Amino acid sequence: MNQNKNMLAGHKQQLLTELTAGASREELIWINGYIAALVSGNELPVTDDAVRVTTAQKITLVYGTETGNSKRVATDLAAKAKKKQLQVKLASLDQYRLTDLSREENLFVVISTQGDGEPPVAAQKFYDHIHKNGFRLDKTKFSVLALGDTSYPLFCKTGEEVDAQLEKLGGKRIVPIRKCDVDYENDADAWFEEILQSLNQQPVTHSAGVPVTVKADTKSNKKIYTGTIVGHVNLNDTGSDKETYHIELLADDVDYLPGDSIGIVPENPSAIVEQILTVSGADRNTIIAFKDASYSLFDLLKKKVAVIYLHERVVKKYASIVQQEIPEMKMDLLTLLQLYPLQNKEQFADVAAILPAQSPRIYTIASSPSAHDGEVHLTVEKYVFTVNDETKYGLCTDYLSGLSIDTQFDFFVQKNKRFRLPAADKNVLMIAKSTGIAAFRSFLSERDATGATGKNWLFFEEEKFTTDFLYQTELQDWYQTGVLNGISLAFSKDGAEPLYVQDKLRAHGKEVYAWMVSGGYVYVCGEKDPMSVEVEKELLSIIETHGGLAADKAKAYFEQLKEEGRYSKDVY
């Protein structure tokens, strides 16, 4: 390697030179300003392992499978590529986000053909999509591995069609299509070898995202990003008692690290806002000042202030406005208006003034900056509860679960410096229940993308295996490609007796203790009580049992783990 005496590593120096060489004066001034803004914020990465690997080539390997052969081939090839320090995004075509296509730089497709010459069912949407017009793949390099069976007349027809169509859309074929018969292993390896060679000869290119103006919240100095929903799916299957949404946001230049959260200010349901307006008789278009800005009354009620489950303090203020006796308890604004009506509609201006600002809800990020460039993913469980026999939903989770693709909303990043991945070679033991998996999907994505060598072991609890195993196929892929070294699952509603994550910890107590004493890092994410309480009890008991320590000594060891930053939790 060419040692460079500059501050910047060789490739960065090269990028900077490339970036500045042909730039106009105006562009240089803009870049200068952009970088200055970055420096003045305290959002810069602080540790080495957090520096994103940008040297590795990124490839996307997608497969369309009917019998599982294509999946097998693609998974094997992905594992090989990872060993060669390539960043690989592996996806089944039925899970691949089609809107990502035009952003792919290196796209490799493994696809089989059905007996009648048709694509596998799982690849049908992709197949149809690439046969539509309206987008180009001008910056995409691609190649296709077609699986088939020569005893059928339309041998590898789907592969051929995909290959031709990707070229038609502007893609650059870097390796010719390879068609394989039922014994495909050698052909697949040879195909991939050719790709790797071809990639080695290609210069590393980076398509820099276009910087966007980032709004700043003047008070908290937090950057406010606008995210656009590009993926939204309920991860629980029919028959589950839960609804857990996986939400993917596109947010250019969003800056976070695995372990961070985002804050979202939820909007109030329009139906409720409308009812408030009707019952109060207030004019929706009245302009009202609120915290250095002005809003229409409708916007204020919808986006800025809390109207549900108002604090006793607020209820008391309302009582003094309407001059009525109202019990001191939490109440919705609508209920107040209905039970204790305003004396006149003009009073509503006073009521609006007492409404507290809507507070942000915090969600742990489920994506990783290295694996999901320019994106933030969330895992949000729709919170359902019952009040007086009436089913109610958590305001923000209800809001998020009801959003549709292309909706935009603002958020900020909430740093969590106490919940960070350790150095790349350290072992990590992760314990999660339900949405707590979010942090570890982020961790695993990051460690996968950066090729971290430390081992990873996940303990995960949910209700039912067939319907509630969040991110099952992703975890399986990580397990098969060696990113995830261990996975221990507890499904609390499957057996006659409930099984919890602490039970699985106990069952693996000896190994868990071995991970701890050999320098491993332990993380807990998800429900605070009882999950994290029970997990801590169990960890203490494991230290006692397998470390042969008395209770006080075990406790001291556990405290030591915390001090060393080897035990962290993000619980709620």
Add this chain to the structure above:
Amino acid sequence: MSDKSPIERIKEASDHLRGTLKESLQDEITGAIREDDQAVVKFHGMYQQDDRDRREERAAKKLERLYTFMIRLRLPGGFLTPEQWIAVHDIAGENSTGVIKITSRQTLQLHGILKSNIKPTIHSFSQAKLDSIATCGDINRNVLCSSHPKESAIHGQVFAYADKISQLLMPKTKAYYEVWLDEEQLLDKKEEEDPLYQDRYLPRKFKIAIAIPPNNDVDVFANDIGLIAVIENDVLKGFNIAIGGGLSSTHGNAETYPRLATLIGFADTEEKVLKAVYEIATIQRDYGNRSDRKLARLKYTVDKYGIDWYKAELEKRTGFALAPVADYTFNSRKDHFGWHPNHEGLWYYTAFVENGRILDEGNIQLKTALLEIAKTGKANFRFTCNANVIISDVAEADKKEIDTLLATYGVARNTEVSSVIRKNAMACVAFPTCPLALAEAQRYLPSLIDKIEGLLQKNALGNEEIIIRMTGCPNGCARSYAAEIGFVGTAYGKYNMQLGGDRIGERLNKIYKENIEEPEILATLDTLFANYAANRNLHETFGDFSIRQKWVSA
């Protein structure tokens, strides 16, 4: 292609069908078992399947396919006691979809069993003295026998052969008991040395059926070995032996074809019959194709080496010569619906079960009816090769009680009012669970029959017992190639229409129209039925008429 197929390597490496099944059951990250074990588990009577209707949606949810298992019982001749029926009923309710499926091979299978529920299911079966050993896989499968005791005064004597043959061709491995029932591991491996199957088992599935003329309800010629009982004056004289039947084929592979078994001779004693059956299997074991599974059934071995060679090799191995084929006559291939007595005066009620699916649906509370009948303890249960159930061995005195139950739960009425065409029809499972299905079958056939009934009525053919069968792929589980009108799925919504099969199962059908959808199916049948109604000879079956009209070649 002389290399052994991958399945052959899996069998040999499986340590007598243990594979890594125990490890597969421990893999908590997936509801599937390991790939090699998916081949091994078939020998234990199970298929791994998944709900194909749900694949796309679950993939979007980042959930794997909804894997479940189908378990098929070993019921030689298709017989259950009432206690056993109650056990199957309860197990089906707890661990499966709840539907009990009568197969086209006289047994029962349950679908939708999660990996974690397999062991409890097999354990419950075991307590009812039931097992699923060798009901799938490259091994002798469930042995069939003409189901209705009224066929002959010595039905019981012939029926006993089904169990004898099943026992004779059982694998010696104790893997089933170790893996599923947690029995102790064998210390002395010699106990499971298997002179018949060795460590390679058969090249492909192996099917045996026993027919009692004149009814060929078992489709005896569709089997690798067909035995036809020869009975004179209520005395069993022996069996005609036919070999090389098998209906599966592969679309687009001209080397594959359905084939009816060829008669090779007659054996008179039990010892000789069993010996012959055993050695027919050993020849197939030694000479069957082990490199290409599509060409591995006994029928291809017969056609490769010649029927004379096979017979000569058999006589060499058994040490006796087969006698010439004895006279026999088949005149039907059907179930005897309703009440019929046997020679001793015991009563039998054959109830119509559409596509073999036992469930409670609308006014037809078949599942409840069978449970209530079983609870009386006054009837046994037999299953037919047309996937119907016979309430069996009912004493004259108990007949009324059973009759009342059949009426109460709508079973009698359904059996009486269903058209003959519907009662003779059969479809395989296909979607959503069968991984091989190209087109719908059991979910679709009932609605197609509704429309065909209309066409037959229109042409005044409502009482014709035309045999219609449908399979969702060319493998022929519902024996569609041996139907007068066969539908073989080629792609979703598309079928090859096959004509010219005879009514008694001695002539296969041939392709009449390829890849047609429902409108064309109905339009075609309408024309054919009109022609048949106008131009048929007296008693001429639709299958025979199809040949005479040269719609297909004979």
